[in-house]
């Protein structure tokens with residue numbers, strides 16, 4: 001009797017653990033070699049493995065520097081399931097980040113992916129901020145060619161080119177669709193706008209300053 005009870009308990013715990021992992025899972029274990037997405041969502045979402053070809057797993061041109069002549073002085077080229085359909089269900093993506101001298105990849109979040117960054121050229125001052133519960137500790141580092149830095153999933157992070165020359169970095173992200181939320185854009189350029197008195201109280205500034213900020217052109221470097 002006692003043994004039976006233990007068995008039930010073990011089964012229940014195992015089931016609960018499974019339900020828990022399903023409920024919080026994303027970019028799940030693929031269960032097949034691959035599951036190529038199709039570009040036209042109106043037709044069907046997936047393409048059978050027999051119809052897949054090498055081009056579904058191919059992307060070219062990441063050697064080409066991007067145009068950084070924008071107000072931020074940076075340009076992010078993302079390679080994710082949207083433009084490389086073979087990544088579907090595989091839990092990984094990548095980006096090339098170009099920086100003009102003193103260019104900034106502004107404070108942002110990837111809601112679904114941890115990122116690691118490898119610097120190929122230039123000098124980057126990078127950092128991320130921990131959650132409130134951890135005192136919003138700031139971690140920063142100066143990165144030189146060959147250096148790698150990790151930005152944990154969901155934390156605000158940034159990269160600034162502190163050099164007089166262009167900088168280039170590549171990033172790997174632990175999601176086929178990590179997403180990006182640039183903090184300034186989300187706060188000051190939402191559509192429709194957040195009521196100025198909300199932001200005035202939050203940032204402890206005058207409503208006029210908030211309205212001024214909401215009128216600025218908040219660049220999206222992605």
Ligand SMILES: *[C@@H]1O[C@H](CO)[C@@H](O)[C@H](O)[C@H]1NC(C)=O
Nearest residue numbers: 065066067070075220221222
């Ligand atoms: C990034 O560069 C490409 C080509 O170099 C350009 O077409 C694109 O508009 C640039 N994006 C931004 C956000 O500046």
